[in-house]
Amino acid sequence: MKIVSVIGARPNFVKIIPIINESRKRGHEHILVHTGQHYDFRMSQIFFQELKLPKPDYNLNIKANHKHGEQTAEILKKTENVLEKEKPDVVIVVGDTNSSLGGALAAKKLNIKVVHVEAGLRAYDLSIPEEVNRILIDVCSDFLFCPTDTAVKNLKNSKDITGKFWNVGNISIDTLIQNKNLIPEWPEKGYCIFTTHRPVNVDRPKRLELLIEIINSVSEMIKIIFPIHPRTKKMMQKYKLISKIKKNVKVIEPLGYLDFHSLLNNSSIVITDSGGIIAEACYRGIPCLIMPQSLKKTNYNLTEWTETLGRNSIFIGLDQKIAVENVKNFLRQTNNGERKLKNPYPGWNGNSSKKIFDILEGEL
Ligand code: UD1
DSSP states (O other): OOOEEEEEEHHHHHHHHHHHHHHHTTTTEEEEOOOOOOOOTTTHHHHHHHHHHOSSSOOOOOOSOOOOOHHHHHHHHHHHHHHHOOOOSSEEEEEESSSHHHHHHHHHHHHOOOEEESSSSSSSOSSSHHHHHHHHHHHHOOOESSSSSHHHEEEEEEOOSSEEEEEEOOOHHHHHHGGGGOOOOOOOOEEEEEOOOHHHSSOHHHHHHHHHHHHHHHHHHHHHHHOHHHHHHHHHHHHGGGGSSSEEEEEEEOOHHHHHHHHTTEEEEEEOOOOOHHHHHHHTTEEEOOOOSSSSGGGSSOSOOGGTTTTEEEEEEOOHHHHHHHHHHHHHHHHHTTTOEEEEEEEEOSSSSHHHHHHHHHHH
């Protein structure tokens, strides 16, 4: 098979590596296209170094742009040129970023088969940019690989899906398992990780201020480590909010893959609006407080990782009191030894990439 993979943003780098490894092992030709959506060393190259991702065959140098339409259009246009030249049998996209959407659309318009890894996830709110991307990618896809049973159900219930779909487990867990021996020991234990990058949370000064108030009050109970996304940093600087962060909240630069997982391993609790981190924290049995991805208050309690709810994750909306209560509860349970750390998903076992290629080789 001749495969082109289109990646561009941090979560894409993490999810593509097991796919590249498996395709190479089986002797398929794999061409890697990096759109350039993420370009800072800490958002891009560090993942290539640590995860030993091959140098991209094409770098489209898009650079992140605040306008989603313009960014996606550039990715679509430049990927189309690559696909016309390379004429692959299939295009693989992973996750739900603008780079994934641009790659899927470019392939579909050229009648090239599209493979979507991490298909079927839905939060059922179209104000979330990733939700728009997920739906459009799934509609364009011929082969859809889902991470959960709920994702399979979502596709079954969707009238516009014409491709075939399977539950193969979570590809991010393949990456975690393949790299677990390289993860260093974080020098301390028992802190809370906080991350936020969703435009809906960080592009609005009032909301960003509310988030800071929430973590400030949580920081009275537990130290917080806050690896700051470039978008969040820019907004905090723009709205002069950095000085409002209290002393027990340690703001650090974005971490590479290995350091982030080292940090996660020794954490007691996570507060985040990142889908990927919700799933990884759940896999590790670390309690996770989920912040809204939506603008609408009625949709604060939504996530595309519904199966993590009731296990290790819980919604906190934008409510300081609820956040503090839940942190207290989780810490009490952890200190009393009531929490058992175990993998709640039997299907998340590091075999997703193998299953994907077994299926693709049979289908093609
Ligand atoms: C993107 C993905 C999101 C993913 C996230 C992980 C989409 C729609 N969003 O969001 O699904 O969870 O990546 O990080 O694809 N920036 C830098 N340096 C960089 C990258 C970005 O400074 O290396 C700045 C950009 O200039 C821009 C902002 O961050 O102002 C947003 O970048 P963008 O790629 O548009 O979206 P993310 O918020 O990173």
